[in-house]
Amino acid sequence: MIHFFFAVGLYGQAKENTSAPIEVKAVVVTMYEKGDAQGDDAGELQRWVERSKIKEVFDFPMGEFPLFLTKDNVLLTCTGGGVPNATASIMALGLDNRFDLSKAYWLIAGIAGGDPNDLSLGSAAWATVVIDGDLAYEIDAREIPKDWPYGYLPLGAKRPAEKPEDIYTGWTLNTIVFQLNSGLSNWAYDKTKNLSLTAGEATSQFRELFTTLPNAQKPPFITMGETLSSSTYWHGKLLNQWANDWVKLYGGETKNFMTTNMEDSGTLTALHRLARTDLVDTDKIMVLRTVSNYSMPPQGEQASWSTTAPYPEGGKPALESAYTVGSRVIEEIVSNWVVMKDNIPNKR
């Protein structure tokens, strides 16, 4: 028998901490920033830093950027790109004994690729599930059997999966599917669905290239849709089909792939670990992704061009949407903290 009593889960990294930890109401997790976090061209983090009243800045050698605490006790962090980065620095943040994150809401808010079947540039999608897209077998598609749709298959499988039961293959990994608190996702969507998002002329010209896909041509809008997370920044019509199939296989038939990102399965891996000792509450996690680019080319164009073509307007509509939609939810949490601290909206 192993006995283990974890009276208070806050054992953390060795940091000088002579005062009580700061009670954080929400953590805003961004993934990408250009240059510094202030005073230059703004990425995901900088919009939050420059538009919030910052009370304190903390050194954070376990991540790529310092941590920013707003006057409302909202903590702003930027993980840097990719699953390893996100996992390592969110784990470090969760163990940091300068902060008490046990009651905090987590808002992951960043830009992503968007499926043009569902979304347009600048649009925002709240997820109810995060699915990993790296943990798979892969064979280069030029040497797969003729009857395979693509070269990605579940770990341990002998061929690409067609039915949900095909994904249970002997490799038992619980870091592929992360169910979010869908009640909270619905609440966030409800609080933000009528916000107006904007995009400029270059964006509207680009979205009109998707002549056969009506959702891709719409002005930016807010919806609910699932996110696929992989360090591999895939692109193209064939892998877009794989992404749609993969999300349904792992998430369930009703789940629709809408955004593709490079960090969230890592962030969720860390948050679920941290929750084991009540350092965080996984029922308080929200994932918002906004569309900086499409996940496949417009009809008649090559993936080799569109995969690395500059984002229309430098991705600004998506960066703005992430802040506009995300900050609305943060305001709601901060202004209703007395209630929301211990009462999660739409509690399951």
Next chain:
Amino acid sequence: MYKNVNKILIQCLFLIKVTVLASQTYNDSTFEVLPVKVVVVTMFELGEDMGDRPGEFQNWVSRFPLNDTILFPLGYRNLRYNKDKQVLGVVTGIGTARAAATIMALGSDPRFDFSKAYWVVAGISGVDPLDASVGSAIWAEWIVDGDLAHEIDARETPKEWETGYIPLRKSQPFELPRQKDNEGVVYHLNGELVDWAYSLTKDLALEDNDVLAKFRGLYSGFPNAQRPPKVLKGAQLAAMTYWHGALMNDWANKWVDYWSNGQANFMTSAMEETGTLQSLTFLSNAGEVDFDRVLVLRTASNYTMQYEGITAAESLSGEKLAAGGYTAFIPSLEAAYVVGSKVVNELINNWDVYKDKY
């Protein structure tokens, strides 16, 4: 040394209660900070720590041995420790995300002092038949991530492209110049330490048997794949995507060559190290661990591509292999222990020498 002061403070503030099995017991309100000379990092274990079908951890637990269990709720699996040898064993879980989470949790854990610790990653892997045979053991000085890339399904790429993988922020495969900030794609370990570990182990005899001989015999046209197992030095490609086949093997070689500026040759394919090394980098930046003391050993349980006459899909599924599946599974576990423990024993038996050496 405010670190230790802080640890005492943490004890007073938070009353962590830890009870461990067998010989090591921590009382209710305090714990002794355990010194660690070496951390053995493995990636997976099947079933129990001992006494059943082994994974990477089991040889270390039962033979090294690592008798004491230390609870590790933030990890993937409980830790094991040998208090006389001051060696700690950890299992990260499969994939770079789990590895990054586990190693960050461990490196931040105030119950241990890692300031002088060496980190020896010892696990099994795929091996490039151009370079080595199953059952071989390979020390890596260079580790390159294989997930962090753009990718287009290869059937949808321009005809002249050799692969659908493109470096991030580039527009074609292997496009130069490389990004100065590789964003966590490349890790270069302490070459002096890696060479020392290789020299110490290069003449060790590794297990060989008829099954291995039969398996490697299938790889006609690949002379290095047909040699008996031996200890080598070569680069690792780390990716959560477990790729297989001749075309991706070609990509792996060129990808490692590209990211190492021609200084490294791809030999092993595994799923965790760039996660482990990302966390160790952050921990080293914060002064918690010493990144110059990291070693990475992988031993070959299978080849990364098919032999002539079968398809990549048949090879991956193991259906047409000599004895089905990973015929080198058990020998590769043995090689990881034999080679890895040689280095760990040298470090702890001559700690006066190595305490401040690297």
